[in-house]
Amino acid sequence: MKILQPPDWMAPRGYSNGVMTQLAVGDRLVFVGGQIGWNGQQQFETDDFAGQVRQTLQNIVAILAEGGGGPEHIVRMTWYVTDKAEYVASYPEIGKHYREVVGRHFPPMTAFQVAGLIEDRAKVEIEVTAVIPA
Numbered sequence: 001m002k003i004l005q006p007p008d009w010m011a012p013r014g015y016s017n018g019v020m021t022q023l024a025v026g027d028r029l030v031f032v033g034g035q036i037g038w039n040g041q042q043q044f045e046t047d048d049f050a051g052q053v054r055q056t057l058q059n060i061v062a063i064l065a066e067g068g069g070g071p072e073h074i075v076r077m078t079w080y081v082t083d084k085a086e087y088v089a090s091y092p093e094i095g096k097h098y099r100e101v102v103g104r105h106f107p108p109m110t111a112f113q114v115a116g117l118i119e120d121r122a123k124v125e126i127e128v129t130a131v132i133p134a
Helices: 049-066 084-089 091-101
Strands: 028-036 074-081 109-113 124-132
Touching: 028 049, 049 091, 049 124, 074 084, 084 091, 084 109
Parallel strands: 074 109
Antiparallel strands: 028 124, 074 124
């Protein structure tokens, strides 16, 4: 995988503008549906925004592991948040949780503020695409 960063652009913080990967025979594409901040038994353990992000990231990593991959294989993330101000205010904690769960791998990311998520207690939903090499 190659990070695509025009040389005269300022480097983004915590994500990449683009990545390129060439699929070889046996490589696998994994599409992880939107994950939210509840545990494997579909129970919320916290209403804290950053805490829900941590659980959401842990859910994503668990699903990737089922496909034989890890967070380093993520090539795209899309975040849906219910409160932009709460999201921005939680940056330091989100960054800490992200590094602990995902590591220092920063794929392209897009974030949207949405009016609501299907589960009323959910504050964040994240979907990912990953490429797991043969």
